[in-house]
Amino acid sequence: MICHINNSSKNLSILRYPGGKQRFIQNFSHLFPHNLNDIQYYVEPFLGGGAVFFHLNPKRAVLSDINSELIDLYQGIRKDPKVVWKLYCSYPDNKDGYYEIRNMNPEDLHLLERAARILYLNRTCFKGMWRYNTNGEFNVGYGGQDRRWVIDQKDLIDVAKRLKKADLKCSDFNAIIDESVDGDFLFLDPPYCPGQKEQLNEHYRYGIFAYPDQKRLANALKRATKRGVQWVMTNSSHPDIVKLYKKNRMFQPDIGTGSNPGQLSTNPGEVIIFSIKEEMF
Ligand SMILES: C[S@@+](CC[C@H](N)C(=O)[O-])C[C@H]1O[C@@H](n2cnc3c(N)ncnc32)[C@H](O)[C@@H]1O
Structure with a gap:
């Protein structure tokens, strides 16, 4: 099933962004709510280049990133x-x-x-x-x-036109997730568990997104799920991260195709984790 995307699906991300999700949204738009007009707020706490937001073009959004520039x-x-x-x-x-x-x-x-x-x-x-x-x-x-x-x-x-419908914030993800309520939909693309080299190089502004941050994120999403908030997240398929989401549906995408929900191969790579209700698929 394909979600209804408002307006054109042209890639409007104007930034070069490490980890940008242009390809993800082209292949996995079916993971998003069928009708974006039915959700209250589309929320992206790790905005970066915003490939998914610009592609979906929701009618109301909260967009945030810790990078003030x-x-x-x-x-x-x-x-x-x-x-x-x-x-x-x-x-x-x-x-x-x-x-x-x-x-x-x-x-x-x-x-x-x-x-x-x-x-x-x-x-x-x-x-x-x-x-x-x-x-x-x-x-x-x-x-x-x-x-x-x-x-x-x-x-x-x-x-600029698409951003007019969004509330832009510079914040750590925790506060943004905690503000979300039933009826909102969150897309999360946190920095992946960095390798040692990336940690030293600090790819992003506050480059080190370490395991305690991943734990804070999992806890914030647990609280949000209890409030009825729906979300989809891409993350590293590192076993320590997968363990944090034992109770969630997830799959590991494999060059554009997903394996069955809940089944993960041992290949390093990405995992897509979600809290979306069954009837939304
Ligand atoms: C993988 S990138 C997001 C890429 C984006 N999905 C795209 O399509 O370009 C992760 C983003 O998280 C931001 N970030 C890092 N730590 C954060 C934190 N604690 N709270 C909020 N944002 C954070 C980084 O500044 C970076 O922009």
């Missing part, structure tokens, strides 16, 4: 996509220029400048990584201009 970016685009685009276009197209923009102090900039700067850094840095040093400064090296003009002003205007 990311939320500033969306707030800036929502406020004035044309000015953000103009600033983005005005930035340099060479390595030295990239480092000049990177060295700007975001605190000296207004919202639209902060949005344009981080969009520029994301589209021209190495592999679209989000990494910060211990002073909280973006420190990814230059990647080139190849991915810069893949987006255009119209993309920013479309993104």
Whole structure:
């Protein structure tokens, strides 16, 4: 069964995002409620590039991420996509220029400048990584201009339109999940259990999402389930994580195809876990 998606299904994520879920939503849209108009709020506590939100285009949403520069970016685009685009276009197209923009102090900039700067850094840095040093400064090296003009002003205007229906927050996931109520639907895409290398590199702003965070997440979802909240989550199929969701339905996707609910192979990879009522499938 395919869920009813409002409007076009064009990929509207304007960011390069490690772990972005463009492919997931194309293959697994049937895991989402049939009719998004029946839910109160669509809630995404680990927003990132927002591939799933932009694809589904729900009528009301709460979108959140712990990365304040990311939320500033969306707030800036929502406020004035044309000015953000103009600033983005005005930035340099060479390595030295990239480092000049990177060295700007975001605190000296207004919202639209902060949005344009981080969009520029994301589209021209190495592999679209989000990494910060211990002073909280973006420190990814230059990647080139190849991915810069893949987006255009119209993309920013479309993104702004969709964001107008959303409440944007910068928060740890726990508070966002605890605010959800019966009738809401949550999509969760937390950072996967990082390997040692990723932990050292800190892929995301607060890069280390460790096992205690996974436990906090499982507990918050347990509370939400008790309140009647429905949710779908992608996560690592690491046995320690799977153990946290013993009572939930889950399956391990295998290059676009899922095995039977509740059956996991020993392959490392992803698992999709959900609390959705049977009748929704
Ligand atoms: C895997 S990414 C989400 C990718 C997104 N689904 C997409 O399509 O681009 C995980 C996100 O969780 C955010 N994050 C990390 N720790 C968090 C926390 N404690 N609370 C909320 N968000 C967090 C990161 O900043 C990152 O944007």
